[in-house]
Amino acid sequence: MSTTDYLTTDQLSRALTLRDLTDPAHGEHAMQALLDAVVTALQSRWRSTVRHVRSSPIVPVRENYDRLGYGPDDVTRDHRYTRYISSTVMLRSHTSADVTTALEDYAGRRDVDELLVVPGLAYRRDAVDRHHVGEPHQVDLWRVRSTPDTDDGELLAMIGCLVDAVLPGTEWTATDAVHPYTVGGRQIDVIHDGECLELAECGRIHPEVLRGSGLDPEQWSGLALGMGLERALMLRKGIPDIRYLRAEDPRIVSQMLTLEPWRHVSSLPASRRDLSVVLDAEEDEETLGDRIRTALGDDADVIESVEVLSRTAHGDLPEAARSRLGTQEGQVNLLLRIVLRPLDRTLTSDQANAMRNTIYRAVHEGPVLELI
Structure with missing residues (x-):
């Protein structure tokens, strides 16, 4: 090590x-x-x-x-x-x-x-x-x-x-x-x-x-x-989202003091971003999640979910895709769906894009960057 x-x-x-x-x-x-x-x-x-x-x-x-x-x-x-x-x-x-x-x-x-x-x-x-x-x-x-x-x-x-x-x-x-x-x-x-x-x-x-x-x-x-x-x-x-346990919204904090059943709190709108990234084939959802949380730091609680939509090994990619992505043996191309939904504030499109780029830089290991 x-x-x-x-x-x-x-x-x-x-x-x-x-x-x-x-x-x-x-x-x-x-x-x-x-x-x-x-x-x-x-x-x-x-x-x-x-x-x-x-x-x-x-x-x-x-x-x-x-x-x-x-x-x-x-x-x-x-x-x-x-x-x-x-x-x-x-x-x-x-x-x-x-x-x-x-x-x-x-x-x-x-x-x-x-x-x-x-x-x-x-x-x-x-x-x-x-x-x-x-x-x-x-x-x-x-x-x-x-x-x-x-x-x-x-x-x-x-x-x-x-x-x-x-x-x-x-x-x-x-x-x-x-x-x-x-x-x-x-x-x-x-x-x-x-x-x-x-x-x-x-x-x-x-x-x-x-x-x-x-x-x-x-x-x-x-x-x-x-x-x-x-x-x-x-x-x-009956809590639907683990982030509620640490939320600072007073409507939520008051419910985290007793064992009384959860009362619904209106959700803010979500922002969804899809990413195509290249990374080592040994990476999995657990290590990926850790890299994303580390990169976002205090903003990590904004992420509602990270879903792997597809996983394609270098050898299974079409030649055109390999050339465009710059993949190597031992790497995979992942299509990720990131759902951002703060519990206590609304994200602007620019803020969501900035977080998307932070996540992208944290996990992407290919030579070609696709930032927005």
């Missing part, structure tokens, strides 16, 4: 100054109310103690990957998906990165049945649409027990309790899933408005994760669950 793959000072500063909606110290938000409801439900069921862990999002790569059982060649480690600060330090890609160190504190203790609550921001490369952001909020909920007999029955009970706290009365299913830090992993899907949607993933804590934190798996066990809080809150309130 070269130094060009590391975050710049400006990128790191922007990430660290982003408001954490799970943190009461940053102001009140409905996300906190939802999390409180989940924690209360689980604590009441288990009659356990509760421990909240809130740490810096800057973590050693070892904590984010190695200690959780990720292999050295796991694709998630690739710089295209991970925000590295250096070869050994990164912005966490999940709040699970804070768990293994927290588990070390239980060594030597007895009679433990505790719910670890680890909320905060995670930092990823992700697609641009109404349901995804590059800095999602996540919570890890781990039940830690000084007994080796936590079983699948306890896991299923935890799933039922969680779903009922987030979406009371909702039908759910749990299917097998593989995570390096669990055994008996499950993906939790809920049936919402006729759709099957992923809510969380969970499993029993892997013995090697316990052992790596100084806890003997012959004496300790527990449950590990991770949930994306944007998805959970949007489902609970």
Whole structure:
């Protein structure tokens, strides 16, 4: 990995100054109310103690990957998906990165049945649409027990309790899933408005994760669950666009203080721009989305969606198109549709064109520029 793959000072500063909606110290938000409801439900069921862990999002790569059982060649480690600060330090890609160190504190203790609550921001490369952001909020909920007999029955009970706290009365299913830090992993899907949607993933804590934190798996066990809080809150309130969670329009802000159902706010008109760009064939919607957000900076919330309309490899392009675009082997031609729709202001045509050009310059790697 070269130094060009590391975050710049400006990128790191922007990430660290982003408001954490799970943190009461940053102001009140409905996300906190939802999390409180989940924690209360689980604590009441288990009659356990509760421990909240809130740490810096800057973590050693070892904590984010190695200690959780990720292999050295796991694709998630690739710089295209991970925000590295250096070869050994990164912005966490999940709040699970804070768990293994927290588990070390239980060594030597007895009679433990505790719910670890680890909320905060995670930092990823992700697609641009109404349901995804590059800095999602996540919570890890781990039940830690000084007994080796936590079983699948306890896991299923935890799933039922969680779903009922987030979406009371909702039908759910749990299917097998593989995570390096669990055994008996499950993906939790809920049936919402006729759709099957992923809510969380969970499993029993892997013995090697316990052992790596100084806890003997012959004496300790527990449950590990991770949930994306944007998805959970949007489902609970019926919010149609993830950008509303951070919007500054007073009509929206007032609705982000409670778990009451979402009330429609009139949308401003959209501006649509189509782009034909040339870029490396390895780029995908997640890395593309990250490049666009980075380029726009504070204006990134203006983007409603980025859709890939077509993807054509260099070898599949007509000769005339190759000549016009200047593509090379290993590159592709993408036709992108960018929808710009601010939540709280109207864009002029000139402003929309300027943003279109900023996006174009950020993603286009061909020799021929087509600016407007």
